[in-house]
Amino acid sequence: MASAADSEGNGESGVDKLKIDGRKVDVARLRLAAIDRAVFAAGAGHATADHDEMIRRTVATLFGHG
Amino acid sequence: MAEAALRSPETRPWSLASLADEAAFDRLVETTAMAIADRFTLKVHQNVVARRMAYIAWIDKLSADNLPAMDYRAFVTACANLIASIARYRLVSFSAMIRDPDSRIIGVVLQYPNEVTALAAGAALYQLRIGELTGEPTAAGLPAIVVENAAANLARHSEAATRFRELLQLHTPWV
Numbered sequence: 001m002a003s004a005a006d007s008e009g010n011g012e013s014g015v016d017k018l019k020i021d022g023r024k025v026d027v028a029r030l031r032l033a034a035i036d037r038a039v040f041a042a043g044a045g046h047a048t049a050d051h052d053e054m055i056r057r058t059v060a061t062l063f064g065h066g
Numbered sequence: 067m068a069e070a071a072l073r074s075p076e077t078r079p080w081s082l083a084s085l086a087d088e089a090a091f092d093r094l095v096e097t098t099a100m101a102i103a104d105r106f107t108l109k110v111h112q113n114v115v116a117r118r119m120a121y122i123a124w125i126d127k128l129s130a131d132n133l134p135a136m137d138y139r140a141f142v143t144a145c146a147n148l149i150a151s152i153a154r155y156r157l158v159s160f161s162a163m164i165r166d167p168d169s170r171i172i173g174v175v176l177q178y179p180n181e182v183t184a185l186a187a188g189a190a191l192y193q194l195r196i197g198e199l200t201g202e203p204t205a206a207g208l209p210a211i212v213v214e215n216a217a218a219n220l221a222r223h224s225e226a227a228t229r230f231r232e233l234l235q236l237h238t239p240w241v
Contacts, residue, residue: 020125028128029086035144036082038136040199051194052097058190059101061205062234063171063213
């Protein structure tokens with residue numbers, strides 16, 4: 001968690017140098033990895049060639065009929 | 067050994083765990099915003115400070131959430147948290163270079179840039195992982211009014227992010 005104590009203000013907002021507490025990032029990473037293992041590990045594992053392309057395709061699909 | 071590491075959920079690109087890293091979070095937001103901008107011939111403007119705040123909110127939610135079980139609901143919650151975190155801050159705005167006056171969807175994107183980007187980023191993550199699981203697409207084309215309703219709901223109440231599957235009419239493999 002970023003807090004006032006973590007920030008190294010630059011005289012304006014101070015936001016650009018905020019630090020995220022390492023423990024919170026680690027907890028988040030472990031939780032996400034656990035979800036990945038629990039939900040998707042047993043999946044068929046269909047390969048996705050290009051993840052950036054998948055994002056573009058999702059956007060094109062969702063908003064393509066507007 | 068190295069191959070196994072590359073295939074492991076933690077190290078694959080856009081794995082859920084990789085999104086705990088700020089660089090991956092930034093790339094997901096940027097790629098989504100650029101995809102929207104390209105789709106509608108818009109120019110995208112990003113606020114890196116707001117993006118950082120959104121990342122902090124995303125990490126905070128993940129570590130604070132009390133997940134009752136590590137099942138598909140935890141995955142849906144993670145996607146919803148991602149959407150709510152991005153929508154909460156003014157990360158992106160778009161300006162129209164060429165605008166088709168008959169296109170209602172462009173009006174929606176210009177009016178709700180953060181909400182549309184947030185919903186698209188969450189849907190992309192959802193689609194990516196479900197697609198890898200089932201091999202089936204989860205998203206279908208949405209009329210502009212449905213996108214507008216989803217974005218407006220999210221703008222009014224961040225809790226609407228929890229209903230992203232209904233709002234975006236995404237298919238689910240889970241009953």
